[in-house]
Amino acid sequence: MSxxxxxxxxxxxxxxGAGARGASMGPEALRVANIGPTLQSHGVDVIDRGNLAGPANPWLPPLEGYRHLDEVVAWNQVVHEAVYAELQGGRMPILLGGDHCLGLGSISAVARHCREAGKKLRVLWLDAHADFNTSELTPSGNIHGMPVACLCGFGPKELIEIGGKVPAINPKWIRQIGIRSVDPGEKRFVHEQELEVFDMRYIDEMGMRHTMELALATLDANTHLHVSFDVDFLDPAIAPGVGTTIPGGPTYREAQLCMEMIADTGRLASLDVMELNPALDVRNQTALLAVDLIESLFGKSTLMRK
Known part of the structure; x- marks a missing residue:
């Protein structure tokens, strides 16, 4: 239990920060899928803070390697302050995205909280993509492909400084799980920075249980566990409602095991749910699945265990 x-x-x-429109409707789709009442049914005290406000999406081409940089900065600053405020108040923030560029504001706030509280940080990045691009490496300029690089100090000054410390996090604190789409230059950069990546081939060969045992190893009572869950982590056959579908993701059972093993640690302290795009979904099934998996993070188990 959490x-x-x-x-x-x-x-x-x-x-x-995205290449397709529609992730802006993600928070509402998660509410329609009853995320609040579902967590309340597990004895969780839930407050819905409503939606943050930020600049509209101007839908412009990239400028000097970045699309919508000023707007991305504005949104991430707002997210940073909101997530930080909840942590300061002793509550667990669940950020309902929105595209994954917002992971920068969220995780930089978590890192700031951990620095001040003297806690260690472990970030689980559940995603089809490494999101470790820079303006030099990215073909698109879409900043949702850059948040991990920005958190590790590689990116425009305005973004990397949001958390008050550069870099906001050390690459060694991150475990990436489910990765199966990485740009060629990005691949080299991931290796250079020694990110720990459990890609789909690793999961195929070793299984989700072994993967999660390694990803969660050495967590202790002084570790804050943050999960950044990009819904495109899941196989598109079960989760079509995302802008960047990459076949060959975790199955329903693999995803459930992943979430249950995170829950078993009792260390989950903050969560992002990103890139849900209801415009591309089928009868809200991806949001319903996301809520089902989040429920497992809070102790719903498929087995009767003593």
Missing amino acids: TQRSVSLIGAPTDI
Whole structure:
């Protein structure tokens, strides 16, 4: 069971960093899928803080390697302050995205909280993509492909400084799981920075259980566990409602095991749910699945265990 039983839902309705429109509707789709009441049914104290406000998506081409940089900065600053405020108040923030560029604001806030509280940080990045691009490496300029690089100090000054410390996190604190689409230059950069990546081939060969045992190894009572869950982590056959579908992701059972093993640690302290795009979904099934998996993070188990 999660040790932290008071949760704040924070909607961040923007697709400012994405290559397809529609992730801005993600927070509402998660609410329609009953994320609040579902968590309450597990004895969690849930407050829905509503949606944050930020600049509209101007839908312009990239400028000097970045699309919508000013707007991305504005949104991430708002997210940073909101997530940080919940942590300061002793509540667990669940950020309802929105596209994954917002992971920068969220995780930089978590890192700031951990620095001040003297805690270690472990970030699980559940995603089809490494999101470790820079303006030199990215073909598109879409900043949702850059948040991990920015958190590790590689990116435009305005973004990497949001958390008050550069870099916001050390690459060694991250475990990436489910990766199966990485640009060629990005691949080299991931290796250079020694990110720990459990890609789909690793999961195929070793299984999800072994993968998660390694990803969660050495967590202790002084570790804050942050999960950044990009819905495109899942196989598109079960989760079509994302802008960048990459076949060959975890199955329903693999994803459930992943979430249950995170829950078993009792260390989950903050969560992002990103890139849900209802415009591309089928009868909200991806949002319903996401809520089902989040429920497992809070102790719903498929087995009767003593």
